[in-house]
Amino acid sequence: MPTDQPEDALLTVSGLTAGYGTSPVLHAVDITVPPATLVALLGPNGAGKTTLLRVISGLLRPSAGLLRLAGQDVTRLRPHRRAQKGLCLIPEGRGIFPSLTVGENLELQVPPWMADAELGRVLEMFPVLGSRMKQVAGTLSGGEQQMLALARAVLARPKVILVDEISMGLAPRLIDRLFEALTELAAAGISMLIVEQYVQRVLEICPLAYVLNKGAVAYSGSSDSLGRDDIAAQYLGTA
Numbered sequence: 001m002p003t004d005q006p007e008d009a010l011l012t013v014s015g016l017t018a019g020y021g022t023s024p025v026l027h028a029v030d031i032t033v034p035p036a037t038l039v040a041l042l043g044p045n046g047a048g049k050t051t052l053l054r055v056i057s058g059l060l061r062p063s064a065g066l067l068r069l070a071g072q073d074v075t076r077l078r079p080h081r082r083a084q085k086g087l088c089l090i091p092e093g094r095g096i097f098p099s100l101t102v103g104e105n106l107e108l109q110v111p112p113w114m115a116d117a118e119l120g121r122v123l124e125m126f127p128v129l130g131s132r133m134k135q136v137a138g139t140l141s142g143g144e145q146q147m148l149a150l151a152r153a154v155l156a157r158p159k160v161i162l163v164d165e166i167s168m169g170l171a172p173r174l175i176d177r178l179f180e181a182l183t184e185l186a187a188a189g190i191s192m193l194i195v196e197q198y199v200q201r202v203l204e205i206c207p208l209a210y211v212l213n214k215g216a217v218a219y220s221g222s223s224d225s226l227g228r229d230d231i232a233a234q235y236l237g238t239a
């Protein structure tokens, strides 16, 4: 049975079971994301991390389980309704419009009621974008494209951003800057559930972590304990 939402939770996933066709992938997964907190979602290849993000964002229907956002049951809402309620996915491979300019990518995300000041505030968080508003987004470097994907997500005024492999293919210096941006967004009140291949680095910025193994939660708790535990070696190959 799905459990009740803990009082301090922003997003809860309870008893979530899902898969593709007749192949089950996730088995009774429980996850809690508190407000303004970065949560790492780790696990070996094929564990079901991306599948879980797809179910949470509404792209894939679960066969059982409950999803709550800020106390509200969103399990049956379509993806765009979840986005309106503050649930935002940055998929693996970015999530920008590569043939549009940086400015157009951002303007598409600005709701009509939003003041220009809000766009200015987001550009202050991502200064590299301000000087490239007229550049075609597909010609930005990989790191700049990820900054644009993050800036677009922030403009949607999210409560929770689901981040899938944002560091994929980037140089270490750019990954540092991106991870700084994630930390700044948490300080600004946004929660994130982060799938990331750089296990040790993501544990440094996320106080909480979940490890999925074969579609089930193998660890949930503080990143500190995970770092110390054998479980990291056992499930993540980080020994």
Ligand SMILES: Nc1ncnc2c1ncn2[C@@H]1O[C@H](COP(=O)(O)OP(=O)(O)OP(=O)(O)O)[C@@H](O)[C@H]1O
Binding pocket: 020, 023, 025, 043, 044, 045, 046, 047, 048, 049, 050, 051, 052
């Ligand atoms: N569209 C799909 N149709 C059928 N099976 C799929 C589909 N997408 C993923 N799967 C399967 O679901 C399982 C979980 O895949 P998923 O991509 O969620 O894992 P992951 O933990 O994100 O892996 P990785 O770290 O390698 O990206 C895998 O066995 C995969 O083959």
